[in-house]
Amino acid sequence: MLYQIYPRSFADSNTDGIGDLRGIIDRIDYLEWLGIDAIWLSPITVSPNADWGYDVADFYAVQPDLGTFTDFDELVADAHQRGIRVLLDFVPNHTSDQHPWFIDARSSKTSQFRDWYVWADPSTDGSPPNNWVSSFGGPAWTLDSKTSQYYLHNHLSEQPDLNWWNGDLRDAFDDILVFWFDRGVDGFRIDVCNVIIKDAELRDNPPATADDPLDIQLFGQRPVYNANRPEVHDVLRRWRRIADSYDPPRLLLGETPVDDFTDLAEFYGADLDELQLAFNFPFINATFDAVAMPKIVEQVETFLPPGAWPAWTGSNHDMSRFATRWAHDDPRQARAALIMLLGLRGTPVLYQGDEIGLGDTPLEQKDLRDPLGVRFFPAYAGRDAMRTPMPWRDGPGGGFTDPAVRPWLPLGDTECNVESQLADPTSMLILARDLISLRKRTPDLNIGSYAALPAPEGVWAWRRGDRHAVIINCSERDASVDGLSGCVRVGTDRARDGEAFDGALQLRSREGLVAEIQP
Ligand code: GLC
Ligand code: CA
Numbered sequence: 001m002l003y004q005i006y007p008r009s010f011a012d013s014n015t016d017g018i019g020d021l022r023g024i025i026d027r028i029d030y031l032e033w034l035g036i037d038a039i040w041l042s043p044i045t046v047s048p049n050a051d052w053g054y055d056v057a058d059f060y061a062v063q064p065d066l067g068t069f070t071d072f073d074e075l076v077a078d079a080h081q082r083g084i085r086v087l088l089d090f091v092p093n094h095t096s097d098q099h100p101w102f103i104d105a106r107s108s109k110t111s112q113f114r115d116w117y118v119w120a121d122p123s124t125d126g127s128p129p130n131n132w133v134s135s136f137g138g139p140a141w142t143l144d145s146k147t148s149q150y151y152l153h154n155h156l157s158e159q160p161d162l163n164w165w166n167g168d169l170r171d172a173f174d175d176i177l178v179f180w181f182d183r184g185v186d187g188f189r190i191d192v193c194n195v196i197i198k199d200a201e202l203r204d205n206p207p208a209t210a211d212d213p214l215d216i217q218l219f220g221q222r223p224v225y226n227a228n229r230p231e232v233h234d235v236l237r238r239w240r241r242i243a244d245s246y247d248p249p250r251l252l253l254g255e256t257p258v259d260d261f262t263d264l265a266e267f268y269g270a271d272l273d274e275l276q277l278a279f280n281f282p283f284i285n286a287t288f289d290a291v292a293m294p295k296i297v298e299q300v301e302t303f304l305p306p307g308a309w310p311a312w313t314g315s316n317h318d319m320s321r322f323a324t325r326w327a328h329d330d331p332r333q334a335r336a337a338l339i340m341l342l343g344l345r346g347t348p349v350l351y352q353g354d355e356i357g358l359g360d361t362p363l364e365q366k367d368l369r370d371p372l373g374v375r376f377f378p379a380y381a382g383r384d385a386m387r388t389p390m391p392w393r394d395g396p397g398g399g400f401t402d403p404a405v406r407p408w409l410p411l412g413d414t415e416c417n418v419e420s421q422l423a424d425p426t427s428m429l430i431l432a433r434d435l436i437s438l439r440k441r442t443p444d445l446n447i448g449s450y451a452a453l454p455a456p457e458g459v460w461a462w463r464r465g466d467r468h469a470v471i472i473n474c475s476e477r478d479a480s481v482d483g484l485s486g487c488v489r490v491g492t493d494r495a496r497d498g499e500a501f502d503g504a505l506q507l508r509s510r511e512g513l514v515a516e517i518q519p
Helices: 021-026 028-034 069-081 100-105 167-182 214-219 232-244 261-266 281-285 292-303 331-343 371-376 418-422 428-441 443-447
Strands: 002-005 038-041 058-062 085-090 141-144 149-152 187-190 251-254 311-313 347-351 450-453 459-464 468-473 479-482 486-491 504-507 512-517
Touching (some): 028 428, 069 085, 331 347, 331 459, 428 486, 459 479, 504 512
Parallel strands (some): 085 187
Antiparallel strands (some): 486 512
């Protein structure tokens, strides 16, 4: 059970309107109470914030807005004392254009770090070296006037891509891993794992076709040569060897945005010698219904190598939150989705706020901070709606910061908040806590196998291990699942906890539950 924290928006301890490490320390009791096993912090290293931390200017220092090494060490110690492990974000694909490596690299064609980035001469007509587009829009190349070559950036031009064919660069990143592991970090979430190696010959990407997924069609090309290269697996095996050299081994969790399940499976390594966990993007992108979701889970069960362990997430700092995207802000459906996430075989990853059913916070154009929203509004409002501060209690400041302070992103409506849900035994927060606890003490739910169960249209039901089942009514209609006998352990309707059923289970619309069943 992992929990993603977006540090700028979690809790602000010194009332400057920006969440910080000390804010996380202050809330560590809450995380312990919730029962999570590990936190993953979005980047905490030095960054000019062109992409809010995902443009790193120093891999060895804490961003001053967020705190100091003293705070960091205290956070790790406090978390460990409570049995909570700490994962950081590792951003190896690119650096900030303010990183000393890039400042040196762009200074001359013969500078020490020139080859640590991807440079190429213009085409004969002066245009970029090839047709690659950035996943943030526009060409993936920017001409650097000083040396008259283009440099590659698969994201913003302030995020030059590193050249992972360079051996010294590989060594430098080994050192970064070792530095943080030695400091007590239990693992890393690895940013855009599938992108880091590019085609050595910089070949043009082929055009998209009508058969491609919509996002590929929008880009107009298939990311065959600027991403998803097979050589990335050598790098992942190398990192895994470092992670495994520690006792206990450190965890590598990859951001692996691939559409194909055989590609996803490869990130675990044929010999399970790459990532221990890989995020499943088809799942995040699926609609919450009893056809699309089970199909994805079956594919994962089919394609992941034996012994590989899936990861399931419904929200993160880049995607619309699941309470909005899957549940359309219907609180019943958000609860059902929570039961689904916590009921699957694999590691659930909650994003801060998921546990209270927090939805996206729509923002006005003037409040946008994400470069994508700034660039594409109103066609796309960017990712700020899922990055707004955590509402700890109702009212101005929301318990995130001082009521008189203007937070770095507006809070939105604080009616959905931790404090009021803590006081309500029927709330989503208490449901989350109870489910996490049930999962921990029930081996079937923790490590048991997954097997689909027969269910009427609109209902998704599966068995976990020998004696447990998860049943979700994704539809608007009430339903009856026949052939089941047992007892409700935890359900979206808390009044049903402990209820026995014999031969059939009745479900209201959008109801979900975990039950102990007769085998
Ligand atoms: C990942 C991060 C995202 C960032 C991008 C570029 O997708 O999750 O927030 O913008 O990488 O680093
Ligand atoms: Ca602060």
